[in-house]
């Protein structure tokens with residue numbers, strides 16, 4: 001009984017360690033993400049630090065998105081992989097996704 005539990009714990013922590021490694025690999029390049037955002041997201045969003053007015057008023061500036069308490073890569077990825085009401089269903093490659101997420105998180109205050 002005790003033994004089975006211990007094995008379970010070890011398995012869980014190994015999985016967590018693997019997930020951590022995968023996450024690190026996907027952690028993206030904020031500078032590339034900035035260039036990508038200027039090309040793809042800026043038609044609607046204010047994407048740069050200090051920009052507070054988005055081209056589309058309903059689209060929150062990236063700095064404001066980054067400032068939402070608890071904003072994380074996981075939250076951003078889930079927004080960017082699910083279709084949004086007024087946001088076209090932009091399909092990002094895994095690399096673009098990682099870069100743009102890294103960029104948005106780099107704007108955290």
Ligand code: HEC
Nearest residue numbers: 040041043044058059060065079084085086087088090100
């Ligand atoms: C055609 C306009 C348009 C484009 C292009 C666009 N967005 Fe958006 N986005 C919006 C609008 C409008 C909202 C707010 C309403 C909604 O969530 O549907 C939004 C919401 C978001 C949110 C959620 C904010 C929150 O707090 O829930 C994120 C994150 C986001 N956009 C990221 C991006 C990224 C990254 C790109 C570029 C790859 C992008 N958007 C391109 C219009 C756009």
